[in-house]
Amino acid sequence: MENENSPFSTLNSQLSTKMKHAEKELQLLKEEVSQMWKLVLSQLEKSKQSFLNGDIELAREIASREKRVDAFDLKIDSDCENYIALYSPVAVDLRLVLSLIKISNTLERIGDFAEGIARHVVEDDCNKIDPQVIEELQLEKMFDTLTSMLSDSFVALESENTKISGKILSKDDEIDTLYHNSVDILTNYIVESGGLKIESGKLKVENDLAHPSLLPQKVRCVLKLFLLIRKLERIGDHCSNIVEEIVFYVDAKVLKHGEKKK
Numbered sequence: 001m002e003n004e005n006s007p008f009s010t011l012n013s014q015l016s017t018k019m020k021h022a023e024k025e026l027q028l029l030k031e032e033v034s035q036m037w038k039l040v041l042s043q044l045e046k047s048k049q050s051f052l053n054g055d056i057e058l059a060r061e062i063a064s065r066e067k068r069v070d071a072f073d074l075k076i077d078s079d080c081e082n083y084i085a086l087y088s089p090v091a092v093d094l095r096l097v098l099s100l101i102k103i104s105n106t107l108e109r110i111g112d113f114a115e116g117i118a119r120h121v122v123e124d125d126c127n128k129i130d131p132q133v134i135e136e137l138q139l140e141k142m143f144d145t146l147t148s149m150l151s152d153s154f155v156a157l158e159s160e161n162t163k164i165s166g167k168i169l170s171k172d173d174e175i176d177t178l179y180h181n182s183v184d185i186l187t188n189y190i191v192e193s194g195g196l197k198i199e200s201g202k203l204k205v206e207n208d209l210a211h212p213s214l215l216p217q218k219v220r221c222v223l224k225l226f227l228l229i230r231k232l233e234r235i236g237d238h239c240s241n242i243v244e245e246i247v248f249y250v251d252a253k254v255l256k257h258g259e260k261k262k
Contacts, residue, residue: 022087026096029079033100033107036072037154040107043069043114044150044235048143050121051228062118069111076104092249099249103157106238106245110150113231113238120228126221133189142178142232145171149239153246162247169243175236182229186222193218 043062050059080101083089089097120126149171156164244255 022083022089022093025083025087026089026093029076029083029097029100032072032076032079033104034154034158036069036076036104036107037150039065039069039072040111040114041147041150041154043111044143044147047114047117048140048147051117052140052143054121054124056122056124059118059121063115063122066111066115069108073104073108077101092252095249095252099245102245103242106241110235110238113235116231117228120224126224129221129225130189133185136185137182137229138178139229139232142175142229145174146232146235146239149236150242153239153242156243157246157249160250162250165243165247169240172236172240175233179229179233182226186226190219190222 043065046058046062049055050062080097083097084094087093149168152164152168156162156168241256247253247255
């Protein structure tokens, strides 16, 4: 029987204690990312509400909370670096830590885009675009799809279940389609606002409103709206990147730069 005071027994005890500390620290890292994730999800949901309702006060709240998102990102980066230095993780633990670093960085970017949408609302100088055009652009659907992607990704990480990754990635294709459709919708809106119409690929005067002086403000607002839609499209890309990191952690598979999982 091994002596409890022997060097081997002491070493085993130290290793066991270190492993327990490592597991505890790893769990704390996951909890930090979960808290950041919930904050960013809240920011995205509120950016939808502020944009669709023209709620400037809510938009200001989103902008002020962006500092919390940045603080989470910096702390998680630092904590993950310290974990690697202290515990030298390998295999699945190392994949998890590397994935958490990239996920927190990606969440911070999504937070930036949510703040950008909020600032669009705060500026409040382009709120005269026809509501019918907003409806035709299906912006509410874009917001809802992105919220679903981010929420489902959170569930995938918490449950360590990558079976829904294909479903999440396919939603990014929906976002891309709506984004590309917006180009034609906004182009037609500018043309029609100037009293013109497109026939056989050519511009034709439809009524007396066809005058250059009527277009500059419309064009400016449409460009700003298109930049907002571009932000939504980029959020979709970032949600896909998060899914890829989860698949890397759980399944040790690299989806980056490859075909999207269907």
